[in-house]
Amino acid sequence: MSVEPSDADLVTRFQGGDQGAFASLMKRHERRIYNLAYRMLGGPEDARDATQDVFLSCFRNLPSFRGDAAFSTWIHRIAVNACYDMVRRRKPVVSLEGVELDPVAGGDHAEGAAATADVQRALMMIPPEFRMVLILHELQDWPIDDIARALEIPVGTVKSRLHRGRVALGRALLGDGPREPQVLPAPSKPPSP
Numbered sequence: 001m002s003v004e005p006s007d008a009d010l011v012t013r014f015q016g017g018d019q020g021a022f023a024s025l026m027k028r029h030e031r032r033i034y035n036l037a038y039r040m041l042g043g044p045e046d047a048r049d050a051t052q053d054v055f056l057s058c059f060r061n062l063p064s065f066r067g068d069a070a071f072s073t074w075i076h077r078i079a080v081n082a083c084y085d086m087v088r089r090r091k092p093v094v095s096l097e098g099v100e101l102d103p104v105a106g107g108d109h110a111e112g113a114a115a116t117a118d119v120q121r122a123l124m125m126i127p128p129e130f131r132m133v134l135i136l137h138e139l140q141d142w143p144i145d146d147i148a149r150a151l152e153i154p155v156g157t158v159k160s161r162l163h164r165g166r167v168a169l170g171r172a173l174l175g176d177g178p179r180e181p182q183v184l185p186a187p188s189k190p191p192s193p
Helices: 007-015 019-041 044-064 071-089 109-124 128-139 144-151 155-174
Strands: none
Touching: 007 019, 007 044, 007 071, 019 044, 019 071, 019 128, 044 071, 071 128, 071 144, 109 128, 109 155, 128 144, 128 155, 144 155
């Protein structure tokens, strides 16, 4: 029975000149990175571009990787930055055309696909910093501490963004847009005593 090498072992092998070790790292992390990019950017084309950028950057910078953080945290930080860069460069495409949606277990495939599409559209309506935390925590099951390390923000900020992201996502799913604070008009004349 062969045991899969750890990420740390593969990184060490790559840094020692084993190019195949990088291919193994890429294969191991490609789906999660793509899913993160897809959820963040909203379209398969942008997700593929971002995933390619992530692995290119990883390949270039892996020789100097010191291992201060886990490899998975490090590569997700690269993915987060790549997604934020793409969001800044161009407006994300909200399109689910040609994308295979994961069916909901035990339910109607059409209903599951529609629900997934609704969630993706709603995700695209919330601010990127909330979206990223929601994706990492709710869809990729990351613990809050790991998200804080990957995004290089305090744990309290992650919790706040998670809460605000959930509220914004709920509003988007219900069809409510972002709400502006209501200002009550000043009374036209003071009330009589």
